[in-house]
Amino acid sequence: MLEVKVWRGKADGGFQRFEVPRHPSQTVLDVVTHIQRHLDPTLAYRFACRVGMCGSCAMMVNGVPRWTCRTHIDSVSKNNELTVGPLRNLPVIRDLVTDMREFFDKWARAKGEFRGRQTKEDDFAKVPPQSPPRQQVDAGIECIGCGVCYAACDVVKWNPDYLGPAALNRAWTLINDVRGKDNLERLRAVSGDAGCHACHSHVSCTERCPKHLSPTAAIAGLKRAVTKAVLEGDL
């Protein structure tokens, strides 16, 4: 049997203990699902795809943010004990469900939407796959917005205004998109105390990203781009 401590309630809640049968190749999401279906149907949690594509099942597992669907009990449980909580740095709605609004609002604040320079009259843009900007885009474009990096980030904890690794990573992919525009506006949005300059390069985001992306490298790229713009008098 697995001794599981699961967060219940809101931010001022506490952990509740459950005993869950062990199975081969059991994931943390399997454990949470077992609790909800067989032990306590009032347990609130999120999941959708169960195969590491949607990013909605991210939770704190033994204090570390992870995709629960892709985390085997064997790899995280010592002495058949497990602690599962809601993602850090986000308001808790109930139990294992967090309010992701601020996380996604920060993508908007980082000018995370694509704005193209071309019109429908123009031909398709040709972007050579080996060109340096495209390579930079490739390095960060697979982010699915699961919030793991945001929960892993100490700077978000200390500075709630900080845009966070995912939003800054998104901004960096757009800055390197040769079809886009408004990059100066974007650089202005991502610089300063709430932006890339607040990052201390702890590398927790890169360490925890389930997609093995490096928001730290993206943030370093933003710092370089902002510096260049400042020195050239554009910002």
Add this chain to the structure above:
Amino acid sequence: MQAGLWIVQRASAAVLAVCVVVHLVTIIYAVQGGLTTAEILERTRGNVAWFAFYSVFVLAVTLHVPIGLRSVCSEWLRWRGRSRDFALLLFAAFLGWAGMRAVVGVFA
């Protein structure tokens, strides 16, 4: 403004990296066998090159430390806004004054 502060802090860090190494190596080299205060002052007073070197050192510290403390104040003490920046300006002035006082005392 924050981008400018960040650039100044990085640039001053690069200067400090050189200054600290030169400072430590000089101390270790010079103190071998022991030195008295009088012997130190005999070597340092009137030395324009060292005066200039330590003036740059003090300037780099005066710029670097308050900018770093700015983040410490906001992240650990939740102290933000103009009162924080004003206090750090005063602290920068103190660092510059104390540092240059020492430089003048030893090298002028």
